Amino acid sequence: MTRKVEAKNIRVSYKEMEALSDISFTLESRKIVGLIGRNGAGKTSLLSILAAYRKATSGEITIDGEPIFENEKAVAQVTFVHQTDYKDEYDTVIQFFELAERYRPGFDRKYAEQLAEIFQLPTNKPLRKLSTGMQSAFNVTIGLANKTPITIFDEAYQGMDAPARELFYKEILEEQARNPRLFILSTHLVSEMEYLFDEVLIIHKGKLIVQEEMDSLLQKGFSVTGAMEDVEEVASALNVLSEKQLGGTKSVMVYGELTAETEADVKRKGLEIGNVSLQDLFIQLTKEGN
Numbered sequence: 001m002t003r004k005v006e007a008k009n010i011r012v013s014y015k016e017m018e019a020l021s022d023i024s025f026t027l028e029s030r031k032i033v034g035l036i037g038r039n040g041a042g043k044t045s046l047l048s049i050l051a052a053y054r055k056a057t058s059g060e061i062t063i064d065g066e067p068i069f070e071n072e073k074a075v076a077q078v079t080f081v082h083q084t085d086y087k088d089e090y091d092t093v094i095q096f097f098e099l100a101e102r103y104r105p106g107f108d109r110k111y112a113e114q115l116a117e118i119f120q121l122p123t124n125k126p127l128r129k130l131s132t133g134m135q136s137a138f139n140v141t142i143g144l145a146n147k148t149p150i151t152i153f154d155e156a157y158q159g160m161d162a163p164a165r166e167l168f169y170k171e172i173l174e175e176q177a178r179n180p181r182l183f184i185l186s187t188h189l190v191s192e193m194e195y196l197f198d199e200v201l202i203i204h205k206g207k208l209i210v211q212e213e214m215d216s217l218l219q220k221g222f223s224v225t226g227a228m229e230d231v232e233e234v235a236s237a238l239n240v241l242s243e244k245q246l247g248g249t250k251s252v253m254v255y256g257e258l259t260a261e262t263e264a265d266v267k268r269k270g271l272e273i274g275n276v277s278l279q280d281l282f283i284q285l286t287k288e289g290n
């Protein structure tokens with residue numbers, strides 16, 4: 001299921017407020033992409049445009065070169081899982097599976113039933129009577145069982161407890177191994193989900209500030225620790241995101257390429273280079289002032 005998704009100069013305004021400004025990127029299929037950003041950064045706005053739920057104020061999303069908005073064939077390639085209000089939904093889980101089987105050509109009923117068992121969904125209950133976590137598990141079930149080439153989960157885990165979330169992550173990885181596709185997962189649970197991601201997009205205040213393969217992103221973030229004066233000397237040439245000091249020892253978190261020259265200098269001075277997590281990088285990259 002090879003698909004190429006391109007966002008070209010996406011801008012979204014709600015009246016005078018600009019929620020997304022000039023966002024462009026290309027995503028290749030067979031990847032699990034993490035979309036992270038602080039509250040109000042624009043994640044849902046971006047995902048709803050990627051799924052053609054709404055039109056960008058300007059710019060365009062294409063799948064394999066075809067504009068997606070109001071394009072039935074392109075839209076059928078995408079499943080968008082987001083929080084849904086089921087308070088007026090009298091149909092049961094099983095009735096929903098029947099509908100999905102009738103109207104969604106790729107829907108895998110058998111897999112949906114397996115997932116319902118894994119998540120212990122009460123399949124004969126109307127959706128409005130499921131708990132919040134169960135409703136999310138139902139959404140996740142539909143998202144996985146639809147098996148569309150592009151599957152988007154917008155904070156789909158709301159209300160799901162830790163064991164249920166763990167089952168969800170495991171299913172994504174297993175599905176990706178069985179039926180590779182493009183998964184896009186927006187989340188606030190960065191440390192919990194970072195092991196899933198092949199690639200990461202970070203949006204901040206409506207702007208795309210990072211698009212990187214996970215491995216190279218983690219290589220770009222590193223810490224340097226040691227004697228204060230030596231660390232300060234090395235850090236003066238680096239893009240320092242944060243610093244900590246304890247007595248005469250200082251530690252700085254850096255974002256940027258670690259050149260051979262800097263690495264040699266660090267070694268000469270007896271300083272220590274450490275790894276930083278995606279969560280730490282995300283916090284520092286989106287901190288006021290950075």
Ligand SMILES: Nc1ncnc2c1ncn2[C@@H]1O[C@H](COP(=O)(O)OP(=O)(O)OP(=O)(O)O)[C@@H](O)[C@H]1O
Pocket residue numbers: 014017019037038039040041042043044045046
């Ligand atoms: N329908 C709307 N009308 C007006 N403003 C909106 C609308 N939807 C979103 N916004 C604004 O656009 C900005 C981006 O919102 P969006 O929901 O896309 O962010 P988000 O990253 O998904 O946030 P969160 O993580 O809190 O869910 C916010 O400032 C929000 O208040």
